[in-house]
């Protein structure tokens with residue numbers, strides 16, 4: 001079986017991490033296929049939203065540690081190579097993808113797996129799922145954007161607790177803390193995530209891409225600079241077919257039929 005399963009239906013590209021026997025932890029092949037899937041999502045007009053999830057009982061346990069030889073006498077490993085080649089491009093790809101990415105966290109999300117989820121635009125998690133900043137437990141620093149996402153999502157005190165202690169945070173607490181969008185009953189997760197992704201796939205795709213851009217850039221901007229950015233992005237949004245359709249539908253008191261253009 002392929003370590004990443006990909007299927008396109010009704011504008012939603014579902015991407016499933018598929019190494020369940022290894023809790024969907026990352027090896028180079030899984031990285032390669034996930035990257036290909038995300039490139040496809042970026043390039044193909046028929047893809048208007050992405051739904052990312054995991055097969056089996058975990059979402060993703062981060063780096064596959066069985067691939068790291070730390071036995072006495074083994075050569076030291078330069079982990080910056082792994083981050084530079086795999087994890088950093090992955091986060092950039094998800095964040096810069098001009099289409100919405102829904103993440104359905106079906107089970108434990110640990111290490112880079114937890115932070116990959118946080119890189120997505122809307123994160124739903126099964127009630128039985130949990131988030132673990134497992135890095136400190138093996139002497140590492142949260143990566144895959146963790147040190148950037150955590151303080152912004154949950155504040156400095158909670159970010160420090162999560163990063164330093166590496167304890168499991170249950171999905172419901174993750175929702176309460178503002179780490180994720182929603183915790184849902186286990187049996188409802190995939191239906192709710194798929195219906196959310198479908199709804200986004202029927203939406204104004206170009207506008208969504210611009211919203212993602214505005215939110216992404218806002219973290220490093222002053223209010224003044226952000227106001228200028230909003231002006232420029234609104235110019236672009238206002239020229240889209242979907243804007244015309246949205247206003248026309250509003251005036252005609254009907255549901256809009258967006259084409260993503």
Ligand code: T3D
Nearest residue numbers: 023025061062063064065066079082108110111112132134
């Ligand atoms: O190296 C680089 O490239 C640098 C970048 C690093 C990015 C990172 O992600 S570093 C962090 C790596 N991940 C971890 O440290 C997480 C390790 N796993 C755990 O802490 C726990 O397994 C979980 C919290 C994820 C789940 O706990 P639990 O109790 O539900 O399951 P378990 O019994 O611990 O694990 C089940 C099996 O999965 C077990 O194998 P076994 O004994 O049944 O044969 C376990 O070894 C395996 N497993 C879990 N996580 C990993 C893994 N095997 C390889 N790599 C893993 N990350």
